[in-house]
Amino acid sequence: MDEQMSALSLVLDGDPALYSIVGLSLAVSLGATLLAAVAGAPLGALIALSRFPGRQAIVVLLNAMMGLPPVVVGLVIYLLLSRSGPLGELGLLFTPSAMVVTQTLLVMPIIAALARQTIEDLWQECREELAALGVGPVRRVRTLLWDARFSLITALLAGFGRAAAEVGSIIIVGGNIEGYTRTMTTTIALETSKGNLPMAMGLGIVLLCIVLAVNIGAWAVKQVGARFEQ
Amino acid sequence: MNMKDSHLPIVLDRVSVNLGGTPILRDISLRLGAGAPTVLIGPNGSGKTTLLRAAMGLVRPSSGAVRWGADGDSPAGRAALVFQRPVMLRRSVIDNVRYALETTGIARASRDARAEELLCLVGLSLLAGRPAPRLSGGERQRLALARALARDPEVLLLDEPTASLDPAATLAIEELVRTVSERGVKVVMTTHDLGEASRLAGEVVLLHRGQVVEAGPASQLLANPVTDVARRFISGQLVL
Numbered sequence: 492m493d494e495q496m497s498a499l500s501l502v503l504d505g506d507p508a509l510y511s512i513v514g515l516s517l518a519v520s521l522g523a524t525l526l527a528a529v530a531g532a533p534l535g536a537l538i539a540l541s542r543f544p545g546r547q548a549i550v551v552l553l554n555a556m557m558g559l560p561p562v563v564v565g566l567v568i569y570l571l572l573s574r575s576g577p578l579g580e581l582g583l584l585f586t587p588s589a590m591v592v593t594q595t596l597l598v599m600p601i602i603a604a605l606a607r608q609t610i611e612d613l614w615q616e617c618r619e620e621l622a623a624l625g626v627g628p629v630r631r632v633r634t635l636l637w638d639a640r641f642s643l644i645t646a647l648l649a650g651f652g653r654a655a656a657e658v659g660s661i662i663i664v665g666g667n668i669e670g671y672t673r674t675m676t677t678t679i680a681l682e683t684s685k686g687n688l689p690m691a692m693g694l695g696i697v698l699l700c701i702v703l704a705v706n707i708g709a710w711a712v713k714q715v716g717a718r719f720e721q
Numbered sequence: 722m723n724m725k726d727s728h729l730p731i732v733l734d735r736v737s738v739n740l741g742g743t744p745i746l747r748d749i750s751l752r753l754g755a756g757a758p759t760v761l762i763g764p765n766g767s768g769k770t771t772l773l774r775a776a777m778g779l780v781r782p783s784s785g786a787v788r789w790g791a792d793g794d795s796p797a798g799r800a801a802l803v804f805q806r807p808v809m810l811r812r813s814v815i816d817n818v819r820y821a822l823e824t825t826g827i828a829r830a831s832r833d834a835r836a837e838e839l840l841c842l843v844g845l846s847l848l849a850g851r852p853a854p855r856l857s858g859g860e861r862q863r864l865a866l867a868r869a870l871a872r873d874p875e876v877l878l879l880d881e882p883t884a885s886l887d888p889a890a891t892l893a894i895e896e897l898v899r900t901v902s903e904r905g906v907k908v909v910m911t912t913h914d915l916g917e918a919s920r921l922a923g924e925v926v927l928l929h930r931g932q933v934v935e936a937g938p939a940s941q942l943l944a945n946p947v948t949d950v951a952r953r954f955i956s957g958q959l960v961l
Binding site: 616617619620622623624625626630634637638639640641718719720721 | 774777779798801802804807808809810811812820821824825852853854855868872
């Protein structure tokens, strides 16, 4: 009971160490989600609106990549960024940047695959209408992305949810260095193994609140989006 | 407008269209000139919608050619098509019209006033802020008309604009068609409602099984059809 109370007090009293970890976690996950959105949404749109040999295989691959094992992604990035790896000179291993890169790779397939499906469905529905309005290719992509905005925001939130709760890849490439690359999930793993349960539980409470907030956000976006469905 | 720049007449020169190996239009030759609305009538599956799509360039003829004006092979920017079931963009009613205005390249500063003017014309001013997909069938048709008129078309193609609408919505659409036509826009529309054809048409074209069976002034064709197919269609005995 004491441990629970201590955990709650860490959260409610605004413990600086705890909230610095929360801050880094949010910065890494938000950065990764943003990068994944910038790359993933247009990629999804491009695949949705293009016809080329092997397209179906790419769609299957993209869908499969939604379930990429985080530890494998972490391992691959570790090998690329390690001192003897091809990108070792960048000196990114065990930095927050490396964590952003791995999470971007995990989140991007989710956003790209969901964007592809949404935009393809929308395109089937609007194709002739946009053609009759004389809409060119660039405006067409912009129109579809805007009209798919509610589904895309939901995809973004799903991506952020995955990034925020992820531990396997960032512990490999970030190294869990105190005050530098230690995030909520990696700290919970470490502090639990050390027996420092109040800190682990405090971070667990914050993480659960974030996941809950993301889900409430997704629900709210869906409610607003439903008003604009055909 | 300079005659050289006009999109009229629209000439279909021996146009045939096959879709998925099935002939939909067969050797259609038509000349649609300026003036009162031309109404394409015919039973379901006679090719009315495909003819509009082919004219608009949305379906490529398997043989023959469509010409717009003196030497155009496409309607460019001065024609608009309203579908039987228009798709509403997922934004407000007025934003749907603003979008159509944007596609015509009209200056941003003029868009709002023009959008409001068009909504007033189609009687949707009070619904300007409503999400367009929430509109009823008749309201959707009116919004689709406003979007089409945003292109300031010389030619307006309407595919069964009153199909499945209630009588009040039908009359509202017909009134709009009349207004637009009186403003000098050439209206080409399809319907299988002979009453509507007689109320709106200057000229009627009867299609059956992808071919033009009979064409001529509405008053003459609807009252005194020449061909047996036309007589059967007008008397309600031709369903397919």
